[in-house]
Structures are given as structure tokens and as C-alpha cells.
Amino acid sequence: MNIVYKFRDETNEEIEKIKSNFLLEVNHLSLTIERVGKGSDVEHLHVIRDFHLNIHQGEVVAIVGASGSGKSLLADAILGIHPKNSLIEGNIKYENQPLTEKRKKRLRGNDILLIPQMTNALDPLMKAGKQVESFIKQKNKQKIVKDIFQKVGLDPAVYHQIPSTLSGGMIRRIFIAMALASKVKLIIADEPTNGLDAEALDELLFQLKMLANDNRGIVMITHDLEAAMKIADKIAVFYAGETVEIADRKNVRKAGKFRHPYSRALWNALPQNGFVPIECSQPSPAEEIIGCSFASYCPEATKRCGTEKPELREVENGEMVRCFYA
Ligand SMILES: Nc1ncnc2c1ncn2[C@@H]1O[C@H](COP(=O)(O)OP(=O)(O)OP(=O)(O)O)[C@@H](O)[C@H]1O
Numbered sequence: 164m165n166i167v168y169k170f171r172d173e174t175n176e177e178i179e180k181i182k183s184n185f186l187l188e189v190n191h192l193s194l195t196i197e198r199v200g201k202g203s204d205v206e207h208l209h210v211i212r213d214f215h216l217n218i219h220q221g222e223v224v225a226i227v228g229a230s231g232s233g234k235s236l237l238a239d240a241i242l243g244i245h246p247k248n249s250l251i252e253g254n255i256k257y258e259n260q261p262l263t264e265k266r267k268k269r270l271r272g273n274d275i276l277l278i279p280q281m282t283n284a285l286d287p288l289m290k291a292g293k294q295v296e297s298f299i300k301q302k303n304k305q306k307i308v309k310d311i312f313q314k315v316g317l318d319p320a321v322y323h324q325i326p327s328t329l330s331g332g333m334i335r336r337i338f339i340a341m342a343l344a345s346k347v348k349l350i351i352a353d354e355p356t357n358g359l360d361a362e363a364l365d366e367l368l369f370q371l372k373m374l375a376n377d378n379r380g381i382v383m384i385t386h387d388l389e390a391a392m393k394i395a396d397k398i399a400v401f402y403a404g405e406t407v408e409i410a411d412r413k414n415v416r417k418a419g420k421f422r423h424p425y426s427r428a429l430w431n432a433l434p435q436n437g438f439v440p441i442e443c444s445q446p447s448p449a450e451e452i453i454g455c456s457f458a459s460y461c462p463e464a465t466k467r468c469g470t471e472k473p474e475l476r477e478v479e480n481g482e483m484v485r486c487f488y489a
């Protein structure tokens with residue numbers, strides 16, 4: 164199947180207006196898990212160290228990072244469903260107001276919807292259609308749900324099925340249906356393309372893009388840079404719990420590369436870019452990092468990189484990079 168993903172055409176004026184009105188802004192976010200280690204020692208796991216992101220309505224921002232890099236915990240932190248033994252610091256704003264834990268609870272499912280990585284998040288005993296209906300306020304709920312099912316490629320019979328009879332791909336479509344049925348403005352999709360074949364993957368990306376074109380903000384969390392490049396407006400590259408780069412997809416396409424050495428390694432590992440294996444792993448969250456988190460793997464690292472932490476700095480029109488030399 165050859166899908167054409169439609170990107171919105173905004174005038175400069177619209178862009179200025181939207182840009183000054185972020186849906187979600189995350190600055191200097193950290194999440195530390197406190198764990199009792201051997202004996203009675205308390206161990207601190209710095210899973211998220213310094214994360215930045217902003218997104219406005221109608222935009223798709225992909226957070227791209229390796230497996231185990233803390234992406235799911237990041238989603239949980241934004242939604243306020245992080246583990247009890249974790250501490251969150253930093254700044255999160257939703258529609259220009261601080262996103263406190265109390266507010267997260269109020270907005271969850273109403274303004275902000277999580278499409279979870281685990282596909283067992285639905286009510287196991289309730290019919291799929293009924294679960295989507297719970298997001299609809301108007302009358303004729305069943306008819307509305309069936310229309311939405313058609314839009315997302317679900318057979319009408321799925322309405323009466325319970326989640327255990329559905330595949331992972333179908334469950335993700337149920338979540339997309341929930342987003343369409345609801346008035347949520349921000350959708351955080353955690354690894355939505357996992358386990359999908361090429362055709363189902365493209366369809367799912369198409370549906371996420373459809374939600375964005377319906378003026379919702381989409382945060383797509385993924386380890387799949389190729390999928391991200393298909394629909395994202397911006398790519399936030401996540402390494403060792405930090406945003407190391409925020410790139411505009413159009414510029415990456417045009418210039419053919421990212422700025423940060425880690426992002427470039429991800430890019431070069433794509434089949435179409437030569438399949439160069441990535442020779443690095445993530446530092447352990449238990450480790451204190453001095454200097455740049457990528458220094459020990461970076462081919463361009465200098466002495467400075469090992470001793471001084473680079474801040475995320477703006478390079479151009481909202482694009483950012485955390486590297487002294489990029
Ligand atoms: N409740 C918890 N207590 C302690 N450590 C945890 C907890 N949840 C996650 N971790 C650890 O935090 C790190 C990040 O986990 P997380 O699931 O957020 O990564 P991820 O980037 O989403 O990975 P994946 O690509 O596998 O989905 C991992 O090392 C994981 O083992």
C-alpha cells in the first residue's frame with residue numbers, strides 16, 4: 164500500500180499564533196527511582212535526567228530512543244502514573260498552566276490520552292465498543308462508534324468483542340477510536356507501531372496523522388526512527404534520559420542528517436542510509452554522569468566533553484542540540 168501522509172499547510176501567521184501557544188511544554192524534567200539495594204542502602208536510578216519537549220496542536224512530535232532508555236516512564240511521568248517510589252523534578256506546563264499531579268489526574272482521559280505500550284490496558288470484561296462509547300457524550304453512541312470503527316479499519320463485529328479476543332494491532336486501533344470519539348487534545352502513543360507488519364504500521368501512522376490533522380497534538384514514542392520520519396513534524400532524540408536533539412523533520416530530510424552524533428548514528432543505522440551498526444549502549448541509570456552522556460562513544464569527543472555537561476541549546480527556529488560542536 165502506498166500511503167500519502169498529509170501534512171498541514173499553515174500560513175506564517177497561523178504558525179506564529181500556534182507557536183506561542185504550546186499544548187505541552189516540558190523543561191528540565193527528571194525522574195529518579197529510589198530503590199532499596201543490598202543491605203539497607205538506597206539506590207537512585209536516574210532514568211530521566213534532563214528532558215525537554217514542546218508540542219502544539221496539530222503537531223506530531225516523535226520521541227525516538229533505544230529500548231530501555233526510559234521512554235515509557237517519561238509518558239507515565241507526564242500522565243502522573245509513574246511508580247510511587249519515583250521523584251519527578253522539573254517543569255511541565257499544559258496549555259500554559261503548570262501541570263500539577265492533581266491537574267494530571269483531572270486531565271487524564273479527558274484532555275490527555277495515553278495509548279499504552281502494553282496492550283492489556285483495556286477493561287478485560289467490557290465489550291470493546293462500550294469502552295469507546297464511554298468517551299462519547301452525545302446520543303446514538305453505538306452508531307457513532309460503528310462509524311469510527313469503519314474509519315480506523317475495525318470490523319463492526321469487534322464492537323461486541325472483549326479485549327482478550329483482539330490482537331495487539333486491533334487494540335491500538337481501539338485506542339485510536341477512543342481518541343477520535345473523545346475531545347482529547349493531546350495523545351501520547353507509546354510504541355504504537357510495535358509488532359505491526361508493514362501494512363498495518365503504515366495504516367496506524369496514517370490514523371495518528373489523521374488525529375493530528377484534526378488539531379490534536381500527538382507525542383509518538385518510538386524506537387523506530389524510520390516510522391517517526393514518516394509522520395512527525397519534529398523529532399526529539401532521547402539518549403540516557405536526556406533530549407540530545409530536537410530536529411525539524413523537513414530539515415533532516417533536506418540536509419540528510421541530524422546534528423548530534425548519537426542521532427546521526429541512529430540515522431546511519433537505517434537500511435536506506437547504509438545500515439551502519441550503532442556502537443554504543445546506554446549508560447546505566449544508576450551511574451552519575453559527568454560531562455556529556457554520549458562522550459564515551461562519540462567519535463568527535465574532546466576532553467571538554469568528558470568533564471563539562473553540554474546544555475540543550477537552540478540552533479535554529481526551535482531546533483535544538485546538546486553538543487558543544489554540532
Ligand atoms: N518501576 C520501576 N522500578 C525500577 N526500575 C524501573 C521501573 N520501571 C522501569 N524501570 C527501569 O527504567 C528504565 C527505563 O524503562 P522504560 O520502560 O521507561 O524504558 P523504554 O524506553 O520505554 O523501553 P522499551 O523500549 O523497552 O519500551 C529501564 O532500565 C527499566 O528497567
Ligand code: NI
Binds near residue numbers: 234235236280354
Ligand atoms: Ni517503553
